[in-house]
Amino acid sequence: MNFCSHCGAPLRLAIPPGENLPRHVCDTCGTIHYENPKLIIGCIAEWDGRILLCRRAIEPRHGWWTLPAGFMENAETTEQAALRETLEEANARVELSALFTLFNVPHINQVHLFFRGHLLDLDYRPGIESLEVALFREEEIPWEQVAFASVRETLRHYFSDRRAGKYRFHIGDIDPTPEQLATFSEQPKPNFVA
């Protein structure tokens, strides 16, 4: 962040009065530019014991599998974000039941939420960000090709809770792996790596 998005003047990093963190501040118009974590919202769409996964057509993790998920947009609810992302990435319609996982991903300033839901029909097909979309039984999940740690942990909790006969809400943290620390960079497109 180099210039003020309000007036176009150069910005400088400074701790505003009454605060304790450095912010990008504009000395010309006085605007303080706050940067805050972003929400990624996704969905476990289940059909007859199988789970809907999408194979990514975009970086990061091109060719790897993920639950449908993406950046929450302004003016929508978390549930609307989950339904929209599932429709966009898999052309799939789901009925949501409950919030299932929350993962803090502080090293990339993100919070990931996944809802549980049921597919309403089998008329799914890849959206433009997916190479293919398919239903997987637990033993068919391509664990070594799951794109993101929050997706992998959400799937693990799901199958574990299903065996236990009771779905609970789970909260946890995702720490960076050495590989992710080495390769992560900001994406011009709203993608996510965790």
Next chain:
Amino acid sequence: MNFCSHCGAPLRLAIPPGENLPRHVCDTCGTIHYENPKLIIGCIAEWDGRILLCRRAIEPRHGWWTLPAGFMENAETTEQAALRETLEEANARVELSALFTLFNVPHINQVHLFFRGHLLDLDYRPGIESLEVALFREEEIPWEQVAFASVRETLRHYFSDRRAGKYRFHIGDIDPTPEQLATFSEQPKPNFVA
């Protein structure tokens, strides 16, 4: 948003290729400026059946009561945000137990999360954003002077669950009241109205 925060050139609203929502785009350096919802994180700090409330020293809702809460910062977890806000606004140390409520507040592009927790000691005192800090029994809550709808709903769920003998996770939406639609404006300081 008028100017590109990366290169300083004027921005225009346009739908980027492959997307379906208008974004602020820079024709000079190609940056797309996404705007996404922000997370507000707070805490129900309980001591011997009483709940810690802060009377606000800042707008909006100067003089009204709230649970300690505020904007989540980059590089922290949701739990760290709840602990930090409780320390900043009430100089209070808490041990968190579980995530208790999530409220979508789409008309102001926010998601509010409240954790349950227990005060670790009684050495609380107002931070600079609070006029006073006090513990309230259920029958003492100043319901007519509770600053935000998400705080009021969180307190209602808390007392209701306590009477039922079981705390559950709650999720819901906060719609604007006519008064809020009329008075809300963007704050230079990171405040919230809901």
